[in-house]
Amino acid sequence: MKLKLLTLENFRACGRLDLELGSRLTVLLGNNGSGKTSVLDGIAIGLGAVLTHLPSVSGITFRKQGDIRQQHNLLAPYTRVGLEMSSGLRWDRIQRRDKSQATAKAIPPATGLKALESYLDETVLDPLIAGQKFQLPMMAYYGVSRAVLEVPLRRKNFPKTHTRFEALSQALAAQSSFKSAFIWFYNKENEEHRLQKEQRSFEVTLPELDAVRLAIGIIFPDISNPRIELSPLRFAVTINGETLDLMQLSDGYKTLLGLVIDLSMRMGLANPHLADPLSAEAIVMVDEVDLHLHPSWQQRVMADLLRTFPRTQFILTTHSPFVVEALNNLVDDTLLAYFNQINVLYDRMRDIEWDRRND
Template sequence: MKLKYLTLENFRAKPSLSMKLGQRLTLLMGANGSGKTTLLDGIAIGLGEILTYLPSVSGMTFKKQGDIHQRDNHLAPYTRITLETSQGLAWDRLQRRDNSRKTAGEIPPGLGVKALKQHLDNTVIDPWAAGESFELPVFAYYGVSRALLDLPSSRKGFPKSHERFDALANALNADTRFKSAFVWFYNKENEEHRLQKQHKSFDVTLPELDAVRRAIMRLFPDLSEPHIELNPLRFAVKQQGEWLNIAQLSDGYQTLLGLVIDLSSRMAMANPHLDDPLASEAVVMIDEVDLHLHPEWQQRVVGDLLATFPNTQFIVTTHSPFIVEALNNHLKRSQIDGLEIPSDDIRSLLPLSPEEVAAYFITPSDAHSLMAPDVGLLDDKLLSHFNDINRLYDEMRDIQWEHRAS
């Protein structure tokens, strides 16, 4: 399931907004307070209907207060979030100001969720109930609190097994949730150790665990042999010959590593039957994808995520000009695909077609597309706040030159 359109009506500070989403990547930029996180929250609420309908999990919904648009100290009659997939499936979620007949008469007709539920019955719930094969779509939302890893200090209360639908537990809550991935990794390692003992070979591995290990080492080439250690309980990795608890790593490592472990473990839990669980179809939202990352990492993080999770639709916010310029490199790479390329650095770039990407500059009242259709790249003319520092520098340089000339 990939999303194609998002529409908000009277949602928080957005009286009306509609945008087309990129099949692989949607980039949201804008000043603090412009509403970037509001858009991610809106998508999470829309997707929350899916989780609520599936067995054993629940999704987020509207808050009791604060989600209905207010103007001149007066609440709108309703708020509505509408999502449409690239396959044409559409549904909406509605919250009324109150249950009066007068308010009901002020609400335009909507789509409801009947089509969505029928789709989930046909593709997930009925095959699951019949013991037939099905692919479970994965959804995840990572907010700015993801840097605070929830590392368990003991094994007390650890579940002994995991069901496929557990992959979606708390998946749309924006706060950190690394603990569930830690527990899953611990249980799967125990299962793998039993298999190795049974076959009397350390070469026997679990494909689900291998998928998570691949994801870690794909994004962190300097880390290896991720595993759970006991006494004390910790998630350990090897870096430059030293064994480290991931809590000892820098904020940048922890922020991105926690996300990668959580997402890859959810994919492996949701679809363990796939040859490559990392290729599960997914929608993933990341608020401030550049959070705590060095500029060098900012230049490669989006490309690395897209390459590691090849069938995931990422919807991310950022303040980083490095993300913008790196994305333009990926877009430009697609334009020379098939040509002779002598540079290893260029060949290693993931090609991204402009048709797969959407980018917007978010303001309190609107969303302006940053894609320049004539060149298939991001148009940075709207990103004037990135150029203010350079403008001031140029002005001061001109003053200095004029002074010297006089």
């Protein structure tokens, strides 16, 4: 799945916004308060309809009246999020102000969810019931709270097994938790150790774990041997021969490493049948991609993510001049055709600001 077009109507401060999305990268530039995060939240609400239709997964939706645009202390009759995929598949979600007839008359004809649900039935649910192979659509949203990593202190009540649909659990909640990735890594390491013991070979590895290790190695070449240690319970890595707890790393290291581990874990869990899970299609949103990163790292973070996840569509926000400078480097990069289309919503996001001036 790849997004092509986002439409927001009466969404928070936005009267109307039609935004074309790059097939590989979209970067939203703007100062704090310009509405960048609201765009990501709108996409997450639209994609929430995908999760809601799948088993054992709950998607996010509107915050009742909290997402409806307010002008002069009056709420608009409705708010709408519409999405269109590169395949032409379209759907929308609408939140009404109330159930009155006046509100109903003010709402334009809706696209609805039938086409989306039919697509998911055909590509996911029907093959699942028939016991056939299928590719689970992958999506994730990383908000600014990703800087706060939650690591369990004890192994009590750790689940022993993981289903494919767990890859989408809380995937669109911007307040993502590292705890699930930690538990998954712990269980997979135990499974890998059992296989190595049974086959009497340390060469035996799990493809899902290898995918996480590979992603870490590409973006963090100085990090090796990511692992769970038991006493004390922690996620440990080796940097220049020294063992360090993940929680001991700098905020920039910790924030980006947590994102890479979580995303690669989800991709491996979602589609374990793939030889290269990191190359599966995915839609990933990252708010303030420059969060806590050193300026030199801000300049390369986009290229690192694009290379590590070669078929992922990234939608990022930033107000960092170093990230903006890196966009020019991407345009000059010999991999430009590989990166494909790069869309940038410049400066203050004119549609939203125009509406504010006319409030």
